[in-house]
Amino acid sequence: MSDFLSIDNVSQIFGPNLTTGEKIAAKLGGKVETRSVRAVSDVTLSVRKGETLGLVGESGCGKSTLGRLIAGILPPTSGKVVIGGAPVMKNGSKVTTRVQTVFQDPFASLDPRMKVGNTVAEGPIAHTLTTKSEAPSYVASWFERVGLDPVWVDRYPHQFSGGQRQRIAIARALAMQPDVLICDEPVASLDVSIQAQIINLFLELTRDLGLTSVFISHDLSVVQHVSDRVAVMYLGRIVELGPVAQVFGEPAHPYTAALFGSVPKLVLDAEELVHFDTIEGEVPSPLSPPSGCYYHPRCPLATQTCGATQPVMQQISDLRAVACHHFEKQQADAISG
Template sequence: MYVKQPKLLEVKGLKKHFNVSEGFFKREKKYLYAVDGIDFFVKEGETLGIVGESGSGKSTTGNLIVQLIDPTEGQIIFDGVDLTTLSKKELRRKRADLQLIFQDPYSSLNPRMKVFDLIAEPLRTHQKLSSEQLHNQIVELMELVGLNPIYMNRYPHQFSGGQRQRIGIARAIALHPKLIVCDEPVSALDVSIQSQILNLLVKLQKELNLTYIFIAHGLPVVKHISDRIAVMYLGKIVELATKEQLFKNPKHPYTEGLMAAIPIPDPMLRDSKNEQLIEGDIPNPVNPPRGCPFHTRCKYAVDICKDELPVFQEKEKEHFVACHLVNKQ
C-alpha cells in the first residue's frame, strides 16, 4: 500500500541520554536513557503513530525530530538532509518544512498575543509579506481550521480548549510544512472534542498533502489516524507495523497488554482480556533492566530475556518486532 511512496524522514540509531549525575561535584555519573537507539522511517503523505506509556520516550523522540533538543547519537535524515549536521542558520531555514503541534493548547500559546499575531508569527519569520497579504493568509488559515476570522483580534483565554488547539494547528500549517509532529494533540481535550480535532487533522492531511508523526498514550487514538504504528517501551521501539497488522496480529507482549487495556463494553469479553493486562510500573529509565527492557513485566519471559537484548527485526512484510520468543518462531 505504501511501497511506492518515497521516504520523507529516516531515523537511524537515535539516542538521547540526559545527564542526571548526583553528588556535590557530580562525580557519580548517571544518565536517563530517554531514547536508546531507535530506527524508523516515515513515507510522504502517511501518518506514523507512536504509542506507549508515560516515560517510554515518545515525546522526546518528537522533540529530537524537530530539533528542539540535540540527540546524543544517531541520524535524523529529513528530506535527504541529516538535520544533526546542519548549522543553526541552515536548520532555521529547514524548520519551515518541519512543524510541531503541542500537547497542551492552554500553555503552548502566548496569552499576551492576539490570535492574528500567534498565527502570523511563523509567516513573519520565514516570509516577506505585505500587510494585506498577511491578513489574507490569516483569514484563509483560520477558515481552514474551522475558526471564524472575525475573532482574530481576540486573546487565547477567550477561546475553548478545542478552539485553542485549532489555533495551534493553524500556526503549524501556516508555512505548508512537509512534516508535522503531533505531540499528543488531543490528550488535554474533552472526549467530545477529541474526535473533531482528529477529523480536522485527517481533512488537512488530504487537502494539503501533509505527513504526520502522531504521538499518543493509547492505541484507539492512533488507530483512528495512523497508517503505521510504532510501539515504544523504555526508550526503544518494540514493535512497528501497519495499523491493520498490529491490531489483527500483535506480536510483542507489551503490544498485547496495550490492546487488553482498550475499554470494551461487553463484560464477558472484558473479563477474558484481564488476563493479558500488564502488571507493575515501567522501570526507572536511569537504571533500565538488562536484556529485554520489558522482561520485568512480561509473563512469557525466560532466561535469555533477562540477559540479552532482542534484535529488532522484520518478521513479516513491514512488521518489525523485538522479542526473543517471536524471533525463535
C-alpha cells in the same frame, strides 16, 4: 514509495547537569546522582510521504522526546533526522521549517499576551512565507482552513475554548507550510465531543495538504483511527512496528499484546462485566533499566536469554518488525519444524 522522513539511529541521553562542586563530591563518593537517562535509544524509523505514523507507549517511554527530536526541538545525542534528503539539524540547531509541531496543551502552547492572529503570523513573516502587509489575509486563510472565524484574529487565547485553541495551534503549525507535522497528544486534554472534531480536522488536513505526520498518543483507539502504521515504544526503544491493522489485530511483541489487552474497551453487548488482562508490575525506572530485554521482568514469556541479551529489531514481514527473542525462537521453530 520512497522514505520521506527518516530517523537514523537516533538516541537522546539526558545526563545530570553537575556543578564542579557536585562533580568533586561524586568523585569523593558523595551522594550525587550521576546516572543518566537514555530517553530514546537507537531508534531507526522511516515514514513515507503522506503517511501518518502513530507512536504509542506509556508515560516515560520516550515518545514525546522522540517527537521533539524529529521536530528539531532537541538536538539528538547521536544519530540524525532527515526530511526529504535534508537534515533537520546542523551543528545543534534546527535548519528547516519543513517540520512543525502541535503540542498537547493548547493552554500552555499559546502566548497568553499575544493576539492569536499575531501568533499565527509570527513564524511565516520571519521566514518570508508572507509579508507584513499580506499577513492578515494569509492568517485569515489559515483560520478558515482550520474551522475558525477569521474575525477572531484580534482576540487573545483566553477568549477561546480548549478545542478552539487547539485549532489555533494547528493553524500556527500549518501556516509554516511544513511537509511534516508532529502531533504530540493533540487531543489528550480535550473533551470527548471536541476530540472527535479535532481528529476529523487532522484527517482532513493531512489528506488535503498531503502532509506526512507523526501522531503521538497514549490513547490507542485514537492512534488506531488516524495512523497508517504504528510504532510501539517501551523505555526508549521501539519494540514493534507495522501497519495499524496488523499490529492491533495480531500483536507480535508480548508488550504490545499486553498493552492492548489492558485498554478498557467500550462494552456494548455484555450483560456481565468483562475481565481484562493486566500487565504485572510497573515500568522500571529509566535510570536503571533492567538487563537484556527491557520488558523481561514483566513478560510472561521471559526466559534466561531475555534477561541476558537485548533483542534487536528484526523484520518479520515486508512491513513489520519486532524486537523480541521469543519471536525469533517461534520463527526458528517454524522453519526447522
